[in-house]
Amino acid sequence: MGDQKKAVLITGCSSGIGRATALRLNQSGWLVYATARRAASIEDLARAGCHTIELEVTDEASRARAVAQVEAECGSVGALINNAGYSQSGTIEETPIELIRRQFETNFFGLAALTQLVLPGMRRAGRGRIVNLGSMGGTLVFPGGGYYHATKYALEAFSDALRFEVGGLGIDVILIQPGLIRTEFSETAVASVPTQQDDSPYRALMAKVKQATKEAYTQGLAAKLAGEPDDVARTIERALAAKRPKARYRVSASARVFMWQRALLGDGGWDAFLSRHYPRPGKS
Ligand SMILES: NC(=O)c1ccc[n+]([C@@H]2O[C@H](COP(=O)([O-])OP(=O)(O)OC[C@H]3O[C@@H](n4cnc5c(N)ncnc54)[C@H](OP(=O)(O)O)[C@@H]3O)[C@@H](O)[C@H]2O)c1
Numbered sequence: 323m324g325d326q327k328k329a330v331l332i333t334g335c336s337s338g339i340g341r342a343t344a345l346r347l348n349q350s351g352w353l354v355y356a357t358a359r360r361a362a363s364i365e366d367l368a369r370a371g372c373h374t375i376e377l378e379v380t381d382e383a384s385r386a387r388a389v390a391q392v393e394a395e396c397g398s399v400g401a402l403i404n405n406a407g408y409s410q411s412g413t414i415e416e417t418p419i420e421l422i423r424r425q426f427e428t429n430f431f432g433l434a435a436l437t438q439l440v441l442p443g444m445r446r447a448g449r450g451r452i453v454n455l456g457s458m459g460g461t462l463v464f465p466g467g468g469y470y471h472a473t474k475y476a477l478e479a480f481s482d483a484l485r486f487e488v489g490g491l492g493i494d495v496i497l498i499q500p501g502l503i504r505t506e507f508s509e510t511a512v513a514s515v516p517t518q519q520d521d522s523p524y525r526a527l528m529a530k531v532k533q534a535t536k537e538a539y540t541q542g543l544a545a546k547l548a549g550e551p552d553d554v555a556r557t558i559e560r561a562l563a564a565k566r567p568k569a570r571y572r573v574s575a576s577a578r579v580f581m582w583q584r585a586l587l588g589d590g591g592w593d594a595f596l597s598r599h600y601p602r603p604g605k606s
Contacts, residue, residue: 329396330562331355331388333379333436334406335372336363338505339455342551343403343558348372350559353400355392359384379406379432380424389439398443401451401562404433409470409511411531413524417516422469429473434480441488449492451567453558454481456497458577462584462592465600466531470511485569496561497570501577502548508535526601534599549574 330347334340335356344356344364348371356367357377368374373395377388392399410417410425437452444450459467460474478497485495512532518525538544554573561567572578584592597605 328400329353329355329392329398330401330403331357331392331399331440332403332405333357333377333433335367335374336360338507339500339503339551339554340403340405341367342555343405344372345370346552346555346559347562352562353396355388357388359406379436380427382435385432385436385439389436389443393443398447399440399450400447401453402436402440403453403455403558404436405455406432407455407473408514409467409507410514411466411470411511411535412514412516413466413528414468416518416522416524417469421514421516425469426473426476429470430476430480433477437484441493444493445488445491447492451494451496451562452484452488453496453498453561455554456481456499456570458499458501458572458581460497460499461581464531464534465596466515466528467511481569494567495569496567498554498557498561499570499572499577499581500549500554501572501574501580502538502544503551503554503574504539504548505551508539511535523603527603530600544576547574547576547579549576 330352332340332344332354335344336358344354344367348354354372355375356364356372357375358364359376359378361376364374375388375391378384389399407429410421433454454477456477457474459471460478463471481495481497488495512535515528515532518528539548557571557573561571572581587595
């Protein structure tokens with residue numbers, strides 16, 4: 323993006339990928355606006371040299387304030403990194419609709435609204451980059467994560483549409499597809515599972531989902547293929563520096579292996595693979 327110091331606005335910097343990205347980009351000379359919904363969670367990023375702003379991505383006024391501040395100080399947002407997100411785990415039948423709405427408000431609508439806010443400034447500047455944190459889970463589904471996956475599938479379409487619309491205006495759109503990355507993500511996902519009725523037909527499935535969500539990052543083959551937050555940060559840095567960035571970047575061996583496996587197996591083969599690892603309601 324040229325050698326002038328460019329402003330990069332990052333959501334969800336209190337932990338994990340957002341935090342690692344803020345630190346890495348700050349180190350390599352970007353003007354980093356690290357944001358989080360709890361100001362106290364990014365005080366150390368301010369001490370490290372980042373600008374910090376409180377930003378709750380589901381709140382309209384909060385989004386507007388953050389973008390207005392960066393634009394007032396820098397003219398336009400050079401790059402927006404849409405990172406904030408979490409997994410609302412639970413079955414399709416049992417997850418209350420308000421939790422599903424909150425999931426989409428955070429992972430999709432907040433991100434869409436923030437993107438809409440930065441685009442006019444980027445168009446005026448004739449350049450900019452939008453980096454969306456998708457997931458390998460935007461191309462394949464694990465049981466008990468249907469609503470989370472739905473937000474990441476939505477992001478695939480959103481990124482493809484936006485890339486076509488703004489590419490000619492000097493704005494690049496990049497979708498990052500991490501696999502398993504060791505962050506707070508799994509703990510939040512396990513804690514999000516709604517309470518189940520005693521006679522729920524999905525009890526055994528969700529017990530396994532919780533166990534698998536914890537163990538995937540720490541035990542067995544999947545954990546060996548997992549990555550660290552800085553692996554994602556490094557990829558984002560590369561995508562921001564590239565003259566012509568790719569539309570998609572997979573991060574970690576787990577993303578490459580699972581996405582390859584999903585494409586190879588097809589629907590029936592993937593369901594059969596999952597049936598070997600998760601109890602299927604009505605079949606056990
Ligand atoms: N870790 C993985 O295996 C993995 C794999 C693929 C994709 N991803 C994606 O990577 C992104 C970052 O996740 P992570 O792994 O770094 O998890 P993480 O450590 O749990 O970080 C998630 C971040 O999002 C923030 N956030 C959640 N809701 C928010 C809201 N309404 N407004 C503002 N910030 C909010 C969290 O803030 P609080 O601390 O305030 O909650 C936190 O800073 C997510 O979009 C996730 O879907 C992760």
